[in-house]
Every structure is written in structure tokens, then in C-alpha cells.
Amino acid sequence: MYQYQKIKMNNNPISNFEATIKKEYANIAGIAIRKDGHLIYETYFDGYTKDDVLHIASVTKSIISILIGMAIDKGYIxxxxxxxxxxxxxxxxKRGEKTIQKVTIKDLLTMTAPYKYKSEPYTKVYSSDDWVKATLDLLGGRGHIGEFKYSTVGAHILSGVLTNATGQSVKDFAIESLFKPLDITAPQHTFLRNKEEHFAFLKDQYVTGWVVDPSGVNTAGWGLTLTPRDMAKIGQLYLNSGVWGNSQILSSKWIEDSTKEKSRFGELSYGYMWWIVDDDCYAALGDGGNVIFNNPNKKMVVTIASRFIPRAKDRIELIRKHILPLFG
Structure with missing residues (x-):
């Protein structure tokens, strides 16, 4: 299908597009595009292949949102x-702490839970022996429930919820409920023992696995590695209203709820750990330029996996300006 598309669409537009990627988006490692349920295009850069996984950063949050929905479907939550x-x-x-007792799963999913910090205390949480407890200790305070406060460390509480609700590790629940049905190779557990290993995971060209804390709880805000094809399957699952093959593996209601505005950050709308980027499009977004972008009207999924760089160029602009006109 990929070769067919290249021939059908003539070499010039594709060559120009790929030249633009190399010149202006040099940290992109791979792109996969599905339309009408089929993989119509994929390409890789900088020595990567279709079998190489990359750290998808905060796209991990959207995967956790899916798993929360599945846990609700199965009656664990x-x-x-x-x-x-x-x-x-x-x-x-702690004595006097009242707000934390009111925080719901929805508050965490919509980034409207309050925390006792101004900037995220990554080092404090990730150097502790129990990341879930360390994050719970930060939850609440004088803030108000309902105010948008994006939190990567806070998302880890949802992994604790999944672990305790299902009686399984997050990875094992993901294998059973999501990865195996979609034929996605499950990542191995990756332990980061010190700051150097932590930064290496974020910055090295080739990393694998799904990061776990010292208690064996998989990260929820970051730390998962997938291929662009894997990401495209997850996007397709949402376009399919939760159906894969002949099985309903995620309720269509969860998908609808996840991708409708529940909170706002300035002019940006947020669902259940999915960004609503247009009236009819939504996306999972990760630092460095990792994206699962769904356009339901065009029945199209665009996934981009990227090596981390600070202040990566806007991938939504890339999709709107170059990808949708070329492939849509």
C-alpha cells in the first residue's frame, strides 16, 4: 500500500514533503498515516525503521486514559x-487536608486537580521510593478543584489507581486489554536507577520499554515506548468507536467523552487526556513532537514519533499545512 501510494501520488509531492521533514523537522524519526482503515503511508528518518520504538512522552497520558476507560468497562472502577x-x-x-479527599478520577483526567507546587517537582517525586505516595502528598493544598493545571507527575496517581483497582501491573492490564488485541508488542519494564539513566532515557536515540517506579508501577505521564504503527493502531481504534476486528474492546461512550471538551487551557480544549485541536479533530500530544492526530471526517490517523529536543516545532501545523492536503 505504501509503495502504491508513492507511485499514485507521483514522486514530486512526496519527495518535497520528505525533504521538508529533513530540513525543518530534523528530529522526526517516523511517520505513519492511516486512511479509511488502511495504512497508506509510512516513512522513517535518521536510520530508524518500522521496528524501532521511541519514547512517546506525554502521549503516554492518552494511553492511560484508554486504560482507565477499559477498567471502567470491565467493572474495576x-x-x-x-x-x-x-x-x-x-x-x-495529613491533618487539615480536606481538598485531597474530594479529588476524583475525572479531576486527574481533565487536569483540574489542585497541587501544592508552582512548578513540577520532578526530582522530588522521581528520586523517592514510592512515586505514587510522593505524588499523593502533593495533591490538594490551597488550590481549587476545577482550575486547569497540567501535571505530568500528577498523572502517576492514575497508574496507582489502575494497579490497585485491577490487581495487575499497568503493563499487564494494557497487554490483556489493549496491546494484545491490537497486536502491539508489549514493552518490557524499564527501571531508571539514577538521574543519569533518567536523562539518558529521555535523550538517547534508541530506548525501549515502559518505565516503572521502584514499587513496580508503570509511569502514566511519560515513559512508554511505541512505534508509529502502534500509535496509528491506537488512533484507528478511536476512529472505529472502540471496535477492533470483531470485538468492542473499548466503549464508544468513553471515546466520545474522552475527545469532547472537559476543561480549557487558554484557547485549547482538553478532554480525558486528549487535546481537542479543532472542532472535529483531536490529538494525543507528547513533548519533542510525538503525536497521534485523528481527523474523523477524513477517516484519517496521522502519527509522528520524534526524538526529544526542547521547543520542537508545532506538529499540528505540520499536519494541517503539509500532511492533510497531501494525503487527505
Whole structure:
């Protein structure tokens, strides 16, 4: 199909597009595009191949959102209004702390939970022995529930919720519920023992696995590696309203709820860990330029996997300006 598209669309537009990627978006490692349910284009740069996984950064959050929906579908979680602390019965709330007791799963999914920090304390959380507890200790404070506050460390609480609700590791639940049905090769657990290994995972060209904290809980805000093809399958699952093959593996209601505005950050709309980027398009976005972009009207999924660089160029602009006109 990929070769057919290259011939059909003439070499010039494709060559020009790929030259633009190399010149203006040099950290892109791979692009995969699906339309009408089929993989119509994929290409790789800088020595990467279709078999190489990349760290998808905050796209991991959207995968966690999917797993929360699946846990609700399977009855492990009642609904998004369930209080977070119900899943941590051994957690001791500090005297005077009232807000944390009101925080729900929905508040975490929509980034409207309050925290006791101005800037994210990555080092404090990721150098602790228990990242879930360290993050719970930061939850609440004087902030108000309902105000948008994007939090990567805060997302880790959802991994704790999944672990305690299902009785499985997040990875094992993901294998059973998502990866195996979509024929995605499951990543191995990756332990980061010090700051050097942490930064290496973020910056090295080739990394693999799914990061786990010292307690064996997989990260929710970052730390998962997938291929562009894997990402495209996940996007396709959403376009299919949760159906894969002959099986409904995720409820269509969850997909609809996830991709409708639940909170706002300035002019940007946010669902359940998915960004609503247009009236009819939505995306999972990760630092460095990692994207799962869905255009339901065109029945199209665009996925981009990238090596990390600070202040990467806007991938949504790339998709709108170059990819949709060429492939849509």
C-alpha cells in the first residue's frame, strides 16, 4: 500500500514533503498515516525503521486514559466520579487536608486537580521510593478543584489507581486489554536507577520499554515506548468507536467523552487526556513532537514519533499545512 501510494501520488509531492521533514523537522524519526482503515503511508528518518520504538512522552497520558476507560468497562472502577483516595485505603491524609479527599478520577483526567507546587517537582517525586505516595502528598493544598493545571507527575496517581483497582501491573492490564488485541508488542519494564539513566532515557536515540517506579508501577505521564504503527493502531481504534476486528474492546461512550471538551487551557480544549485541536479533530500530544492526530471526517490517523529536543516545532501545523492536503 505504501509503495502504491508513492507511485499514485507521483514522486514530486512526496519527495518535497520528505525533504521538508529533513530540513525543518530534523528530529522526526517516523511517520505513519492511516486512511479509511488502511495504512497508506509510512516513512522513517535518521536510520530508524518500522521496528524501532521511541519514547512517546506525554502521549503516554492518552494511553492511560484508554486504560482507565477499559477498567471502567470491565467493572474495576465504578465511574470517573469515584474519589481517588478510595483506591488508596492505606494512605494517611495529613491533618487539615480536606481538598485531597474530594479529588476524583475525572479531576486527574481533565487536569483540574489542585497541587501544592508552582512548578513540577520532578526530582522530588522521581528520586523517592514510592512515586505514587510522593505524588499523593502533593495533591490538594490551597488550590481549587476545577482550575486547569497540567501535571505530568500528577498523572502517576492514575497508574496507582489502575494497579490497585485491577490487581495487575499497568503493563499487564494494557497487554490483556489493549496491546494484545491490537497486536502491539508489549514493552518490557524499564527501571531508571539514577538521574543519569533518567536523562539518558529521555535523550538517547534508541530506548525501549515502559518505565516503572521502584514499587513496580508503570509511569502514566511519560515513559512508554511505541512505534508509529502502534500509535496509528491506537488512533484507528478511536476512529472505529472502540471496535477492533470483531470485538468492542473499548466503549464508544468513553471515546466520545474522552475527545469532547472537559476543561480549557487558554484557547485549547482538553478532554480525558486528549487535546481537542479543532472542532472535529483531536490529538494525543507528547513533548519533542510525538503525536497521534485523528481527523474523523477524513477517516484519517496521522502519527509522528520524534526524538526529544526542547521547543520542537508545532506538529499540528505540520499536519494541517503539509500532511492533510497531501494525503487527505
Amino acid at each position: 465504578n465511574n470517573v466520579e469515584q474519589k481517588v483516595l478510595e483506591f488508596f485505603p492505606d494512605y494517611t491524609v
